[in-house]
Amino acid sequence: MFAAAAVLTALLLAAGLTVGFAWYLTSRLVAVTHVHDTYPLRVLAIGTGDATVMLTAGPDAAEPGSFRLAWPGGHGIAGSVTASGNGFVTRRISDITGHLAVGQQTGIEPGRYTGDPMTALGLHYSTVRVPTALGEMPAWQISGRRSTWVILIHGLGGNRADTLAVIPALHDLGFPILAITYRNDVGAPASPDHQNHLGATEWRDVDAAVRYATGQGASGVVLFGYSLGGAMAMVTAEDSPVRSRVRGLVLDSPILDWQATLSYQGHRHGLPAPLVSLTERLLAWRTSLSFAQFNQVQHETSLHVPVLLIQGTADTIVPPGLADAFARGRPRLVTYLRVAGADHVSAMDTDPGAYRAALARFLTGYP
Numbered sequence: 001m002f003a004a005a006a007v008l009t010a011l012l013l014a015a016g017l018t019v020g021f022a023w024y025l026t027s028r029l030v031a032v033t034h035v036h037d038t039y040p041l042r043v044l045a046i047g048t049g050d051a052t053v054m055l056t057a058g059p060d061a062a063e064p065g066s067f068r069l070a071w072p073g074g075h076g077i078a079g080s081v082t083a084s085g086n087g088f089v090t091r092r093i094s095d096i097t098g099h100l101a102v103g104q105q106t107g108i109e110p111g112r113y114t115g116d117p118m119t120a121l122g123l124h125y126s127t128v129r130v131p132t133a134l135g136e137m138p139a140w141q142i143s144g145r146r147s148t149w150v151i152l153i154h155g156l157g158g159n160r161a162d163t164l165a166v167i168p169a170l171h172d173l174g175f176p177i178l179a180i181t182y183r184n185d186v187g188a189p190a191s192p193d194h195q196n197h198l199g200a201t202e203w204r205d206v207d208a209a210v211r212y213a214t215g216q217g218a219s220g221v222v223l224f225g226y227s228l229g230g231a232m233a234m235v236t237a238e239d240s241p242v243r244s245r246v247r248g249l250v251l252d253s254p255i256l257d258w259q260a261t262l263s264y265q266g267h268r269h270g271l272p273a274p275l276v277s278l279t280e281r282l283l284a285w286r287t288s289l290s291f292a293q294f295n296q297v298q299h300e301t302s303l304h305v306p307v308l309l310i311q312g313t314a315d316t317i318v319p320p321g322l323a324d325a326f327a328r329g330r331p332r333l334v335t336y337l338r339v340a341g342a343d344h345v346s347a348m349d350t351d352p353g354a355y356r357a358a359l360a361r362f363l364t365g366y367p
Contacts, residue, residue: 026283030195032184035157037070039105044088046102052082053093053100060108061089063314064341065350068114071106074098078108110346113164117142117179120164123171130180132208135189137181139209142167144176147219148247148366151209152179155227155253155345156196159185162226165348169356173363176218180209182232198258200289203232207240219367220247226345227317230254231294238302239293247366249307250359253315253345256296256322258289264319297322300329307334308362312342312350335362 041061045054053069053076055061062081069078069091079092093100100106113120117140124143129136140160150170152163160179170177181188182205184196191201206223213221223246225233230251237246255261259280266276284291292298307330311323320338327336337358342350 026279026286029198029283030286032190032194032196033157034159034186037107037109039071039107041106041108043100043102043104043106045090046093046100047090051092051094052090053078054088054090055106057084057087057089060343061091063108063343063346063350065346066112066352067346067349068109068112069093069106070109071098071100071104074100075109075114076100077112110343110349111162111165112349114161115164116140116161117164117167120161121168123167128178128212130178130205130209130212132183132189132205134183134191134205137183137185137188137205137208139181139212140177140179142171142177142179144171145174146176146367147217148222149176149178149213149218149220150222150224150250150363151206151213152177153182153206153209153223153225153229153233154179155229156198158226162345163224166224166359169359170224170363173360175222175363175366176213178209178213180205182206195287197287198283198289199228199232199235199255199294200287202228203235203240206232206236207242210236210240210242210245214242214245218245220245222246222248222250222363222366224250224252225254226252228255231256231258231296234296234299234303235293237305238299246305248305248362250310250362251307252310252347253312253318254296254309254323255294255318256326257291257298258294259291260295260297260322261318265317268316297325297329303330303333305333306362308337308358309334310337310339310347310355310358312339312344312347314341315344317344 041055041058069076076096077094083090117123117125126141128141154162163179183191223233327334339347348355
């Protein structure tokens with residue numbers, strides 16, 4: 001009897017710990033956080049004339065392409081890898097702002113721009129306010145000659161600056177641009193419970209942006225979403241009362257299936273499958289997130305507009321295979337740009353020429 005009681009106690013304790021850890025994981029996911037530069041790398045050497053920088057090997061240090069090398073008080077453009085070895089990576093470096101010294105802690109960040117369209121790109125813009133159910137959401141508006149607007153939607157925890165890299169290409173093509181914020185962004189109204197809902201409620205702010213654009217004279221819109229912004233764009237195009245105004249979608253590293261993405265992250269971090277499953281159920285309960293609504297791979301018949309899908313093969317956030325399956329299931333509507341070696345939302349940095357060419361081909365027919 002005592003042995004049985006001991007086993008039961010151990011099982012209850014294990015169950016309690018599992019539930020507690022699952023609750024902790026969901027708390028991390030629903031907490032409002034804002035992505036900042038991180039500095040996991042260290043400068044080992046700087047080449048003659050500040051033309052190259054040797055970094056410790058680490059997150060994104062050797063990723064192919066051109067990125068922003070950030071450090072406290074400065075940044076530069078980290079270009080192609082020129083050498084690598086045991087514990088180090090050497091890259092070309094240019095456009096240094098601030099002082100870069102040996103021993104400095106640094107980090108590779110996707111997107112080379114910070115600031116706003118004028119300070120970063122020299123483009124005139126207006127800060128406008130998009131009316132929503134929670135209040136006015138600030139947005140950058142850039143004029144263009146076409147009647148179709150492009151609405152830029154950043155990912156979870158990001159901000160409008162994350163969309164700066166693509167703005168010159170869209171501007172050159174003549175599109176009016178609206179780079180939006182949504183609930184819980186810096187400077188935007190908070191959600192009533194001050195928590196992220198992982199797109200379940202946030203997509204309604206995209207709906208409001210479509211209403212704003214059409215109210216300002218847009219004949220239609222193309223929704224351009226990154227990561228979670230891509231998921232929100234798809235839900236808007238399928239479920240919103242203004243979906244008839246959505247003429248097309250550009251999706252960069254989109255979350256096409258929340259459950260598959262959470263399972264992918266659980267596997268990458270060595271979490272047991274039962275814990276991941278429990279975390280998913282708790283997350284759905286805490287956020288009112290419908291996994292079915294956000295499972296775009298299964299919504300084959302719901303898609304009615306052309307899509308440019310952009311996915312890196314080395315994505316560490318969303319499973320790249322989802323994009324493959326999504327594109328295979330909709331060959332008539334989906335144009336697929338698969339970028340070898342690109343991490344999450346890094347395709348523009350890894351292969352900017354292919355990215356811009358695909359964008360120009362896809363958008364050229366819009367009025």
